[in-house]
Amino acid sequence: MRKTSWYKLDNIGKFYSATKSNFPIIFRYSVTLTEEVDASLLQEALTSAINDYPSFNCTLNKGFFWYYLEKVSKPYQVEEEKTPICYKMYKDSEDLLYRVNYYKNRINLEVSHILSDGRGTLGFFKNIIYRYLNLKYNLKVETEDNSSIYEKTEDSFDKYYTGPSLRTITNKRIYHYRSRKKKDTTFLEYHISLTKFKDLAKKYQVTITSLIIAVWIKSFEKVMKEREKKKALKIDVPVDLRTIFPSTTSRNFFGLTSIIYDNYNLSLQDIATKVNELLKENTKKDKIQVRMNQMISLEKNIGIRIVPSIIKDIALRITDDIVQNNTTSSVSNIGKIEVNKKLSPYIKNFNVLTSTKYIQMTICSYEDDLSIGMSSRYINNDIIKNFCNILKDNNITGIMNINEEDSYEKM
Amino acid sequence: MRKCNKCKIEYNGNLTKCPLCQSDLTGKKTPSVFPQLKEQKENILRKLLLFIVVAIVIISIFIEYLVHQRLTATKYIILSLITLYILVIYIIEKYQKPIKMMNRYFIIILILLFIWFLLIKSKVITTFLIPILCIVILLFNSITMIVLKESYINKSFGIILLDCILGLIPLLLNILSLVTTPIIVYICTLLDALIFFALLIFCHENLKEEIEKRMNI
Numbered sequence: 001m002r003k004t005s006w007y008k009l010d011n012i013g014k015f016y017s018a019t020k021s022n023f024p025i026i027f028r029y030s031v032t033l034t035e036e037v038d039a040s041l042l043q044e045a046l047t048s049a050i051n052d053y054p055s056f057n058c059t060l061n062k063g064f065f066w067y068y069l070e071k072v073s074k075p076y077q078v079e080e081e082k083t084p085i086c087y088k089m090y091k092d093s094e095d096l097l098y099r100v101n102y103y104k105n106r107i108n109l110e111v112s113h114i115l116s117d118g119r120g121t122l123g124f125f126k127n128i129i130y131r132y133l134n135l136k137y138n139l140k141v142e143t144e145d146n147s148s149i150y151e152k153t154e155d156s157f158d159k160y161y162t163g164p165s166l167r168t169i170t171n172k173r174i175y176h177y178r179s180r181k182k183k184d185t186t187f188l189e190y191h192i193s194l195t196k197f198k199d200l201a202k203k204y205q206v207t208i209t210s211l212i213i214a215v216w217i218k219s220f221e222k223v224m225k226e227r228e229k230k231k232a233l234k235i236d237v238p239v240d241l242r243t244i245f246p247s248t249t250s251r252n253f254f255g256l257t258s259i260i261y262d263n264y265n266l267s268l269q270d271i272a273t274k275v276n277e278l279l280k281e282n283t284k285k286d287k288i289q290v291r292m293n294q295m296i297s298l299e300k301n302i303g304i305r306i307v308p309s310i311i312k313d314i315a316l317r318i319t320d321d322i323v324q325n326n327t328t329s330s331v332s333n334i335g336k337i338e339v340n341k342k343l344s345p346y347i348k349n350f351n352v353l354t355s356t357k358y359i360q361m362t363i364c365s366y367e368d369d370l371s372i373g374m375s376s377r378y379i380n381n382d383i384i385k386n387f388c389n390i391l392k393d394n395n396i397t398g399i400m401n402i403n404e405e406d407s408y409e410k411m
Numbered sequence: 412m413r414k415c416n417k418c419k420i421e422y423n424g425n426l427t428k429c430p431l432c433q434s435d436l437t438g439k440k441t442p443s444v445f446p447q448l449k450e451q452k453e454n455i456l457r458k459l460l461l462f463i464v465v466a467i468v469i470i471s472i473f474i475e476y477l478v479h480q481r482l483t484a485t486k487y488i489i490l491s492l493i494t495l496y497i498l499v500i501y502i503i504e505k506y507q508k509p510i511k512m513m514n515r516y517f518i519i520i521l522i523l524l525f526i527w528f529l530l531i532k533s534k535v536i537t538t539f540l541i542p543i544l545c546i547v548i549l550l551f552n553s554i555t556m557i558v559l560k561e562s563y564i565n566k567s568f569g570i571i572l573l574d575c576i577l578g579l580i581p582l583l584l585n586i587l588s589l590v591t592t593p594i595i596v597y598i599c600t601l602l603d604a605l606i607f608f609a610l611l612i613f614c615h616e617n618l619k620e621e622i623e624k625r626m627n628i
């Protein structure tokens with residue numbers, strides 16, 4: 001018997017594969033090591049990591065009804081970073097849906113959202129790092145994952161789907177930052193102290209995520225025109241469903257919850273409290289289950305399933321535009337990244353970034369470093385400036401990395 | 412690291428002004444964590460080609476209309492130019508994957524032949540050109556299969572199957588009485604049937620899997 005050579009896409013993957021030409025969603029993990037990266041060792045590490053995570057080494061192919069993933073044997077050829085951050089990766093059906101590159105002390109793993117989500121990819125990324133550091137420093141640290149390949153490639157959406165739920169619709173018009181956009185994306189990483197930020201969150205009696213979202217909301221409020229305040233701010237917050245359902249899949253398994261804010265001119269404390277309450281309420285299992293069912297019911301609908309993929313592509317692309325237009329921004333917190341104690345001396349920090357159509361935030365932390373990734377298509381960085389200023393007013397400042405040199409010249 | 416005294420943010424990289432508030436930065440520069448990438452150049456060749464095609468079309472319309480007050484020859488010029496343009500662009504874009512390129516190339520030529528047929532209605536196309544092209548496609552695939560064996564069959568099974576279906580087009584044209592002398596059509600159909608049954612007998616596993624994944628619902 002031949003081994004399985006293809007996978008069905010998960011629910012989210014199906015949606016993203018249809019809309020990929022509209023706007024490819026790609027996110028990037030990067031790790032900063034203490035020494036420069038050795039390309040050949042990295043390739044060796046990747047080649048063995050792929051054996052643990054075979055569902056990553058796939059190309060995207062078009063079937064009659066849906067796209068599907070075709071397994072290929074050759075892993076990605078590691079290279080020095082030469083494409084822009086989160087650069088589109090799907091040209092034709094022979095291109096892999098991930099990319100591994102390096103620059104100086106950094107290893108970057110970029111993954112198309114068709115394949116996996118942030119938490120699902122983290123296991124793969126850590127596997128690569130563990131293997132790389134083992135090779136480089138002659139260590140024997142075991143990789144962390146103990147779930148089987150079957151568990152890792154499971155479509156957990158399908159497993160925990162309980163049936164269609166009704167869609168809840170907000171009638172409010174959603175605010176969008178209107179400012180000149182540019183062709184490429186500005187990526188920023190703001191590194192601040194986790195302890196300091198944690199203390200601040202404690203002071204406000206909210207979680208880290210809630211406080212970041214509250215500051216983000218406040219940053220938007222400051223650029224809004226008075227007449228735009230009739231509209232509501234909507235921040236999407238992905239929730240890792242692995243924390244709610246027992247799953248160790250490395251494919252997509254997240255739900256979306258959103259924070260809707262329309263009661264302007266509140267203090268930061270009031271916003272933070274409100275966001276905290278909303279997040280707590282919306283991430284309860286029964287609420288999340290409803291949202292998840294809503295997301296999946298579309299794919300489960302027999303009427304939609306039997307439509308040929310060429311037509312589905314067009315239909316989903318249009319829906320995608322509507323959905324994208326229906327949100328102000330999104331904040332995605334990967335949370336704390338932990339590594340084996342023996343490896344931490346070789347690792348300086350972790351970062352996560354995502355491609356965007358508007359402006360988005362992705363967060364992760366490692367030891368005392370809280371890395372806030374921001375990607376923006378706008379020429380002016382006022383929202384980000386407001387964000388940093390609010391933190392500064394609370395005595396939190398840090399180090400910024402930006403992928404541009406003197407971007408103001410383009411104004 | 413360079414510092415913005417207004418935002419109190421420290422920056423890595425080659426910046427002179429704060430990207431957030433535009434005030435001058437102070438302190439020593441440190442290298443950026445991101446590489447400085449050269450701007451991706453747009454394919455000038457493609458634009459140049461397109462311009463040449465458009466220019467020739469406009470000039471020939473202009474000249475023919477000026478001389479004869481009608482547009483017969485121009486029609487053919489436009490058709491040939493567009494055909495050529497599509498083929499050349501295709502070679503430029505896909506040159507690094509030759510086998511895949513050849514297969515798609517055949518299909519594109521087939522489609523173009525059909526368009527030609529619809530426009531000029533010459534039975535030479537349906538009697539000779541399309542069947543000969545189909546034979547070439549089938550032979551190309553058989554030879555590649557024999558040379559590359561497993562790896563080609565596993566990787567390109569969908570295309571091989573598609574080509575087998577395309578190989579039946581000449582027969583269909585014959586049934587629709589669009590063929591004057593059907594000898595080439597018969598050769599093509601025979602070859603097609605042989606290849607199809609060879610696939611069925613030797614690769615039925617692949618066939619099953621291909622249908623399964625293409626038809627997953």
Ligand SMILES: [Zn+2]
Nearest residue numbers: 415418429432
């Ligand atoms: Zn500044």
